[in-house]
Amino acid sequence: MSSLKGKTITVVGSGLIGRSWAMVFLSGGYKVKIYDNKAGQASAAIAEIKKQLEELQQARMLRGNLSAAEQLSLLSSHDDLQQALEGAYFVQECVFEDLEAKQTVFQEVENLVKENVILSSSTSCLMPSNVFSGVKNQTRCIISHPVNPPYYVRLVELVPHPKTHETVMDFAYSLMTDVGQAPVRLRKEIDGFALNRVQYAIIAESWRLVQDGVISAKDIDLVMSEGLGMRYAFIGPIETMHLNAPEGIEDYLQRYSEGIKRVLTTFGPVPEFSGEAAARITKEISESIPGDQEHLTARRERRDQLLMGLAKLKK
Ligand SMILES: NC(=O)c1ccc[n+]([C@@H]2O[C@H](COP(=O)([O-])OP(=O)(O)OC[C@H]3O[C@@H](n4cnc5c(N)ncnc54)[C@H](O)[C@@H]3O)[C@@H](O)[C@H]2O)c1
Ligand SMILES: *[C@@H]1O[C@H](CO)[C@@H](O)[C@H](O)[C@H]1NC(C)=O
Numbered sequence: 389m390s391s392l393k394g395k396t397i398t399v400v401g402s403g404l405i406g407r408s409w410a411m412v413f414l415s416g417g418y419k420v421k422i423y424d425n426k427a428g429q430a431s432a433a434i435a436e437i438k439k440q441l442e443e444l445q446q447a448r449m450l451r452g453n454l455s456a457a458e459q460l461s462l463l464s465s466h467d468d469l470q471q472a473l474e475g476a477y478f479v480q481e482c483v484f485e486d487l488e489a490k491q492t493v494f495q496e497v498e499n500l501v502k503e504n505v506i507l508s509s510s511t512s513c514l515m516p517s518n519v520f521s522g523v524k525n526q527t528r529c530i531i532s533h534p535v536n537p538p539y540y541v542r543l544v545e546l547v548p549h550p551k552t553h554e555t556v557m558d559f560a561y562s563l564m565t566d567v568g569q570a571p572v573r574l575r576k577e578i579d580g581f582a583l584n585r586v587q588y589a590i591i592a593e594s595w596r597l598v599q600d601g602v603i604s605a606k607d608i609d610l611v612m613s614e615g616l617g618m619r620y621a622f623i624g625p626i627e628t629m630h631l632n633a634p635e636g637i638e639d640y641l642q643r644y645s646e647g648i649k650r651v652l653t654t655f656g657p658v659p660e661f662s663g664e665a666a667a668r669i670t671k672e673i674s675e676s677i678p679g680d681q682e683h684l685t686a687r688r689e690r691r692d693q694l695l696m697g698l699a700k701l702k703k
């Protein structure tokens with residue numbers, strides 16, 4: 389992949405995720421052209437990225453081998469899509485999470501790029517077969533789903549369209565590795581991909597426990613942050629099984645699988661996430677963290693600071 393240094397990546401959509409992708413690609417030494425269909429938005433994104441890169445440099449948390457100034461010199465903003473796509477070999481789409489918007493963007497982009505350019509979407513919840521339904525050559529389409537904030541949380545889920553070429557998956561995999569992200573491959577599309585399916589399982593059971601009066605919202609959050617989360621920052625559920633019995637995973641299954649199945653059959657139906665339980669849970673979390681911008685921003689900054697420290701530790 390080092391032969392790709394100096395190559396150009398176009399980021400379409402300059403919101404939260406578009407700006408984050410731009411910073412990740414810049415850190416790997418790629419030229420990044422950022423486009424937004426709202427006039428002035430892409431150049432505003434550059435100002436924001438500049439500020440963030442300088443802060444990261446100050447905090448000695450800048451990724452990659454280039455200085456903030458060197459990374460910035462690789463970045464340009466465009467209000468014209470055709471100009472933004474000139475010279476690109478990889479396009480990362482980051483527009484609103486709206487199926488029609490994404491379908492339109494990919495049709496426009498496909499008409500403006502050469503046949504070997506890879507079309508990649510950041511969608512969190514839409515299926516590749518829908519996002520790329522209007523694209524003529526679907527073999528070059530892929531979803532590269534990041535996690536917020538991608539600068540510290542490196543996972544990228546690579547999800548193929550049913551027609552995606554294996555070489556395109558390989559290519560995206562090496563690009564993501566090259567810029568320091570942690571890619572995983574899904575072998576086929578599935579609603580929610582892998583991350584959100586696991587996340588929603590956790591949300592559902594946490595919600596049920598609070599809804600049913602078993603535990604407080606504050607305490608279920610501690611079950612994750614002081615319990616499971618401590619391990620999960622370094623090892624996943626399968627390795628956890630393997631390590632949690634003296635003789636490894638087979639031993640674990642012998643000892644615990646009956647118990648796991650027994651508990652799993654007591655999980656209730658999908659929660660409604662509304663009504664009395666929602667009001668109660670909202671009230672409880674809002675008492676510890678009021679839902680106004682000032683408090684939420686402060687908590688997000690705290691989260692990002694802590695994630696920064698964790699990312700450092702994991703290196
Ligand atoms: N925010 C997250 O936590 C997160 C995490 C992973 C993936 N994503 C996905 O990333 C994508 C972008 O999310 P976001 O949070 O950055 O949204 P956002 O609202 O912050 O940014 C969207 C940007 O796209 C621009 N835009 C809209 N239509 C466009 C078009 N046709 N052409 C060019 N630009 C256009 C908007 O002007 C805006 O600047 C979504 O698909 C979202 O699901 C978001
Ligand atoms: C930074 O340089 C080191 C050593 O030359 C190299 O291994 C690494 O891949 C580089 N990182 C990036 C993001 O280019």
Ligand SMILES: *[C@@H]1O[C@H](CO)[C@@H](O)[C@H](O)[C@H]1NC(C)=O
Pocket residue numbers: 503504505506525527528553556
């Ligand atoms: C379709 O995309 C693949 C992958 O980028 C490319 O190799 C192939 O040449 C494209 N086919 C056509 C007909 O453009």
